[in-house]
Amino acid sequence: MLTVLSLLQARRDWPARVLAERLDISERTVRRDVDRLRGLGYRIRAVKGPDGGYRLDAGSELPPLLFDDDQAVALAVALQNAAVAGSAFGEPALRALAAVRQILPNRLRHRIDGLRFTAVPTGVPTDAVDADVLLAVSAAVRSGEVLRFDYRSPETAGDASPASRDLPPGRRAEPHHLVARNGRWYLVAYDLDRGDWRTFRVDRLSPKTPTGPRFAPREVPGGDVARFVSARFRGGSSDAAGGWPCTGTVILRAAAAELRPHLADEALDELDDGRCRVTLGSWSWVALAGRIAQFDADFEVVGPPELAQASAALAGRFSAVGERRPQDDAVH
Structure with a gap:
């Protein structure tokens, strides 16, 4: 009966024959399940025609919410995640989670209580959306x-x-x-x-x-x-295909095992002599050079020339900082 309800919610019309074949039951069993759902308050209308079936209409009152085990767990997870979604629905989502938990049978309540996780927002919203x-x-x-x-x-x-x-x-x-x-x-x-x-x-x-x-x-x-x-x-134009606006390739004097935890597999190509060819992207050439420098390894630029120029510019800035005398800082 729960599966019949789930299918009726997924599309507008369901021929009785198709429902019976989908569930591997008889059309008589389909009619019986539909009658039970009607008794619970769901407005299911019979659709006439050569391939007649059923349609779930919106009712004026909220009928009982029926979920199978997996749907109930999925709902609990979704409601907990909604609390950190950056909108004004966060607090109502937590109240809804408490209400759903209250009406669940013990076996499902134990499953949800056993699913312990912390939903952490990936950003820090300054203002929740009304x-x-x-x-x-x-x-x-x-x-x-x-x-x-x-x-x-x-x-x-x-x-x-x-x-x-x-x-x-x-x-x-x-x-x-x-x-x-x-x-x-x-x-x-x-x-x-x-x-x-x-x-x-x-x-x-x-x-x-x-x-x-x-x-x-x-x-x-x-x-x-x-x-x-x-x-x-990432700073791309409106017709960008999703990649970084600045992408370059370098050869790093570092083992692949050291680099792989910090790079996507497709960006890393291990060479025979203990070096690695790495392709990376960033929002500017100088930012890309700085990202490469974070690996604390010697490298040579394969291309493009803009990356080599940005690396030289960044090296000049670092060199100037290193040559600055302490009394210079005291003056400023």
Whole structure:
């Protein structure tokens, strides 16, 4: 019966024959399970036609929530993670978790209590997203309507995404995706005033009503919203494919065993003489040179020339610091 309910929630219409084949039961058993669910308050309507079946309609009252064992554990994990998702739903999620735990049978309660983990946010949000703002933005995304909003620029440039700094209020944008990243919520939208894609911090966004006209959906540059957002935070352009804007290759005089814990496998190529060929990326050439220097090993630049130039510039800066006399610091 729980599986029948789960399938009815997954798609609009289910022919009785298909349900019976999916569950390896008779159509008579399907009818009996449907009748039991109706008795619990679920509004399941019979669909007429040559291949008649069933459809789960929304009811006016909340019927009992029924979960199988794996669904109950998954719900508990999701609610605990929601508490650190960077929105105003954190505290209600913990209350919901307590309510769900209260009504679970002992065997499931013991499973959930035995699943001990700590949900730690990967970022440090400065402001939680207001629930009404999150719902309003999500509704505009779902309905495909132009979003009008005021946008608060960050007080300091260092704590904002590169794509959303110093934007004036009174924005108009086509909202396409709502993204949760590192404890913060972002709106990926096509800015109508600038004619380009932008990412906006949702906690700095104040939607206006009513929304604007409907718009035809556009494809995010590169076709993948996750890679698009990653590229923007790495300093890439709007058409970046998700990689770093600066990528170079070096040969490090270090054993692969020393480097592998700090590098992805695809970036490391072990050579025969105890050296390693490493390909890395960063948001600038100087930053990339600094990242390579962190391995505390001699290296030679394979390419490109910009990485060699950045390494020389960085070496000059370090050399100047090393040559500075103590009395120079005292004067300053």
